[in-house]
Amino acid sequence: MARQYTPTLLGYVLLGMLNQLPRSGYDVRIEIETAPVGQFSSSPGSIYPALQQLKKNGFIDSEVVHRSRLKPREVFHVTEKGKKALRAWLRKRLAVSDLRDNLAELMLRFRFMEDTASNEETLRFLADFRRKAKTYASILNAQTRVQAESSPHLALSLQREIAMVKMHIEWAGQAIETFEEMKAQES
Amino acid sequence: MARQYTPTLLGYVLLGMLNQLPRSGYDVRIEIETAPVGQFSSSPGSIYPALQQLKKNGFIDSEVVHRSRLKPREVFHVTEKGKKALRAWLRKRLAVSDLRDNLAELMLRFRFMEDTASNEETLRFLADFRRKAKTYASILNAQTRVQAESSPHLALSLQREIAMVKMHIEWAGQAIETFEEMKAQES
DNA sequence: AAAAACATGTAAGCTGTTACATGATTGG
DNA sequence: CCAATCATGTAACAGCTTACATGTTTTT
Numbered sequence: 029m030a031r032q033y034t035p036t037l038l039g040y041v042l043l044g045m046l047n048q049l050p051r052s053g054y055d056v057r058i059e060i061e062t063a064p065v066g067q068f069s070s071s072p073g074s075i076y077p078a079l080q081q082l083k084k085n086g087f088i089d090s091e092v093v094h095r096s097r098l099k100p101r102e103v104f105h106v107t108e109k110g111k112k113a114l115r116a117w118l119r120k121r122l123a124v125s126d127l128r129d130n131l132a133e134l135m136l137r138f139r140f141m142e143d144t145a146s147n148e149e150t151l152r153f154l155a156d157f158r159r160k161a162k163t164y165a166s167i168l169n170a171q172t173r174v175q176a177e178s179s180p181h182l183a184l185s186l187q188r189e190i191a192m193v194k195m196h197i198e199w200a201g202q203a204i205e206t207f208e209e210m211k212a213q214e215s
Numbered sequence: 216m217a218r219q220y221t222p223t224l225l226g227y228v229l230l231g232m233l234n235q236l237p238r239s240g241y242d243v244r245i246e247i248e249t250a251p252v253g254q255f256s257s258s259p260g261s262i263y264p265a266l267q268q269l270k271k272n273g274f275i276d277s278e279v280v281h282r283s284r285l286k287p288r289e290v291f292h293v294t295e296k297g298k299k300a301l302r303a304w305l306r307k308r309l310a311v312s313d314l315r316d317n318l319a320e321l322m323l324r325f326r327f328m329e330d331t332a333s334n335e336e337t338l339r340f341l342a343d344f345r346r347k348a349k350t351y352a353s354i355l356n357a358q359t360r361v362q363a364e365s366s367p368h369l370a371l372s373l374q375r376e377i378a379m380v381k382m383h384i385e386w387a388g389q390a391i392e393t394f395e396e397m398k399a400q401e402s
Numbered sequence: 403a404a405a406a407a408c409a410t411g412t413a414a415g416c417t418g419t420t421a422c423a424t425g426a427t428t429g430g
Numbered sequence: 431c432c433a434a435t436c437a438t439g440t441a442a443c444a445g446c447t448t449a450c451a452t453g454t455t456t457t458t
Contacts, residue, residue, distance in 0.1 A: 036417065054437050067316040074418060076439060081417095099426050099437055129254040135372060142368040150368075180393050181329040181337075185322060188386045195382050196375075203371050210367065223445070241409050261446060263411060268445095288409070 033085045035113060037133055038068055038078050043106055043114045044140035046088055050105035053079050065139075066132055079104060087113055111144075118145055122156050127164045127193065147211050151204060158200035165193045220272045222300065224320055225255055225265050230293055230301045231327035233275055237292035240266050252326075253319060266291060274300055298331070305332055309343050314351045314380065334398050338391060345387035352380045 035043060045056060045065070053076050061070035068074065082088045087110035090102045106114065118137050126134055134157065141150045168190045175182065222230060232243060232252070240263050248257035255261065269275045274297035277289045293301065305324050313321055321344065328337050355377050362369065 038418080052437075053439095057437095064315075069419065071419070071421095072437090072439065073420070073422095073441090077418085080439095101437070128251075135375070139368050139372055142366050179329050180390075180397065181326050184386075184390045184393065185326055187389070188322070188383075191382050191386055192379070195378050199371075199375050199378055202374070203367075206367050206371065225446085239409075240411090244409095256447065258447070258449090259409090259411065260413090260448070260450095264446085267411095 033081075035082065035087065035117075036078075037066070037136075038074070039082055039087070040114065040117050040140075041065055041068065041136060042075075042078055042082060043087060043110055043117075044136070044143070046104050047106045047111065047114055047140070048143050050103050052093075052101040052103050054101065056104075066136060082110070086110075114140070115144055118153075119149070122153075122160045124160050124163050124167070127161055127196070128189075147207050147214070151207050151211070154200050154204050154207065158197055158204070161193050161197045161200060165190065165197065168193060220268075222269065222274065222304075223265075224253070224323075225261070226269055226274070227301065227304050227327075228252055228255065228323060229262075229265055229269060230274060230297055230304075231323070231330070233291050234293045234298065234301055234327070235330050237290050239280075239288040239290050241288065243291075253323060269297070273297075301327070302331055305340075306336065309340075309347045311347050311350050311354070314348055314383070315376075318383075334394050334401070338394050338398070341387050341391050341394065345384055345391070348380050348384045348387060352377065352384065355380060 042056060045051065045059065051059075053072075056079070057070045057072065057075050059065070060068055060075070079088065083090060083104070086107060088104045089107050090104045092100045093103045094100050118141055120137075122134065138150075138153065141153065145153075168186065172186055172190070175186070177183075229243060232238065232246065238246075240259075243266070244257045244259065244262050246252070247255055247262070266275065270277060270291070273294060275291045276294050277291045279287045280290045281287050305328055307324075309321065325337075325340065328340065332340075355373065359373055359377070362373070364370075
């Protein structure tokens with residue numbers, strides 16, 4: 029049995045995009061180029077192999093479409109297996125270190141929740157996010173006390189990091205409010 | 216003539232660290248592991264080849280040291296060529312898109328300026344940083360007006376991005392103050 | 403005597419990048 | 431008919447990761 033494959037970040041992004049709307053590789057490239065979803069290259073050498081990989085592993089499937097009379101396009105859509113993988117990615121619990129190292133990925137996850145996750149699930153994500161951010165904030169504050177007076181460069185770097193986490197705690201608070209209101213209106 | 220090699224981000228970080236203090240590969244690994252400078256792997260397969268590459272291209276050199284009686288260590292130091300490359304990296308002008316895609320690198324540059332750059336140079340960097348951040352902020356504000364009412368996910372993502380840039384503008388302001396005071400005290 | 407820490411490396415593999423290559427269709 | 435756009439791909443390479451491999455010195 030071939031050992032299991034897990035998509036890369038780019039793979040999940042493609043999964044997320046195709047889950048919004050089935051598309052051709054070309055369409056995906058255009059969107060990544062114009063509405064930068066992350067800092068991914070939109071070059072063919074980047075996108076096409078990634079799509080092939082996803083297809084080979086059964087996360088997406090494709091059908092060839094002759095739209096009017098243009099050259100036939102290969103339109104990809106997410107399979108059940110792909111949807112399952114996407115949902116699992118979106119639901120993954122956060123680590124405190126993600127706040128420092130994987131912010132971009134967390135934000136991508138948040139954005140793709142729009143098409144797959146319930147408001148309840150989004151709220152769970154945001155609550156987890158805020159909690160982990162608070163933990164990280166206290167770690168950083170402890171560091172400030174320890175290093176006390178170091179170089180201005182180091183001190184300012186730490187200050188920036190702290191300001192960053194604080195901002196994210198506030199942001200999460202606002203976001204939670206937004207989604208709680210939406211939940212209230214549902215019932 | 217071999218086409219010229221430019222260090223990768225990891226390469227510059229190693230250059231910066233060795234510029235602070237000559238070290239062995241092992242010492243570098245330990246520091247990257249314990250005081251995370253970025254999200255680099257501290258594994259030997261990551262660090263040693265990177266050092267070899269820098270050495271091969273004349274950015275660093277090494278001497279074998281028998282410290283007391285431990286196994287001989289290979290201690291690396293930055294050459295003139297390496298220092299020149301490091302300074303060039305630190306001085307590189309910023310692009311607006313760096314604020315979105317390369318924040319981590321910019322902050323690494325700021326930190327390594329401590330050992331190489333004058334306060335004047337640091338101030339130039341910060342001024343450039345703040346200016347580019349303001350440009351980016353106005354771009355984001357324009358986007359807000361355009362998309363107006365979209366999904367809460369997208370709207371909140373954009374809000375977060377804006378809060379982030381604002382925070383960085385303020386941070387740069389503080390940092391500029393700090394370094395201007397230092398400059399004043401110099402004279 | 404064994405375990406932990408010191409110290410350095412190699413090999414295989416995956417991703418993603420740039421550059422190259424191809425061909426169809428549409429607009430001027 | 432020529433250029434631009436549509437559309438898909440391959441090849442070569444760089445960089446990093448994990449896992450493997452090896453041996454020494456110090457501590458227990």
